[in-house]
Amino acid sequence: MKKLFGSPGTLGGLxxxxxxxxxxxxxIWAMASTLKFNNYTAYCYLLVAMGLQILWSLGLACLDLYALKMKRDLQNPLLLSLFVVxxxxxxxxSLAAACSSAGVTVLFASDLDFCRQQSLLLCSRFQISVAxxxxxxxxxxxxxxxMFWLVASV
Amino acid sequence: MKKLFGSPGTLGGLxxxxxxxxxxxxxIWAMASTLKFNNYTAYCYLLVAMGLQILWSLGLACLDLYALKMKRDLQNPLLLSLFVVxxxxxxxxSLAAACSSAGVTVLFASDLDFCRQQSLLLCSRFQISVAxxxxxxxxxxxxxxxMFWLVASV
Incomplete structure (x- = not known):
């Protein structure tokens, strides 16, 4: 099986x-430190999506660490299919959350001019969070x- | 080379x-038929992204039609790589545009309650366009x- 940068069980992957x-x-930190972010659905969704991303990535980071320490090979088709999905x-x-929050942030910052009118909104934190x-x-x-490349080339 | 549903030069692909x-x-039709959509960046971006999608898909539909009529095989690695990109x-x-517009539409419809206050906004058309x-x-x-599967399995 091919070894690519970012393959599971390698230093690149970790x-x-x-x-x-x-x-x-x-x-999450940038968003949670703003006031009133929980009034807006898109920002709440961003927090949920980023939380889910952390859970998934942390789990796979632990698996990579285990594979590196024990010199195990994680590249079997069943495991790779699970990783792809x-x-x-x-x-x-993550992309959906970033884009929906970006849409709302652009609306606040330029279309509706909320950021200048309501200084409590802390728009720069929204922008950092979205970035x-x-x-x-x-x-x-x-x-x-x-992962997809590895699965498809099995 | 494998033949999958949706492969270039097949009826499924067309x-x-x-x-x-x-x-x-x-x-595009649902969005363009609303009033004031051009005041909002996310909706303008949706129109541009959908326009780009039409140009790309129409071009490939013509190519599929040509390949079906002339019984040509479009599945060479160089062409497939171009299709993947x-x-x-x-x-x-398209996903970015749909999500940013969805974020703004949810903001209008529920978070800020603009849709009830400003009946000129035609929120249902925004929702149809996003869907x-x-x-x-x-x-x-x-x-x-x-396409990715076909390229990776060459």
Missing amino acids: LLRIGQCVFAGGS GDWVTATL LAFVTWFLAAISYVV | LLRIGQCVFAGGS GDWVTATL LAFVTWFLAAISYVV
């Missing part, structure tokens, strides 16, 4: 998973493409 | 492309997965 956890955590679901949810969510999606998408 | 054009066209870009843009955009994305995602 680094990708840690990156996903760190950026998703940063996105999980990565596809979490990456799609970090996009980075999380990008890293999750790399994991998904690598 | 039907998928026609479906993408029809639903993307419907989404194009499908990935258009599917991702059709999600269907377009789903069909584009099927095309992308089929």
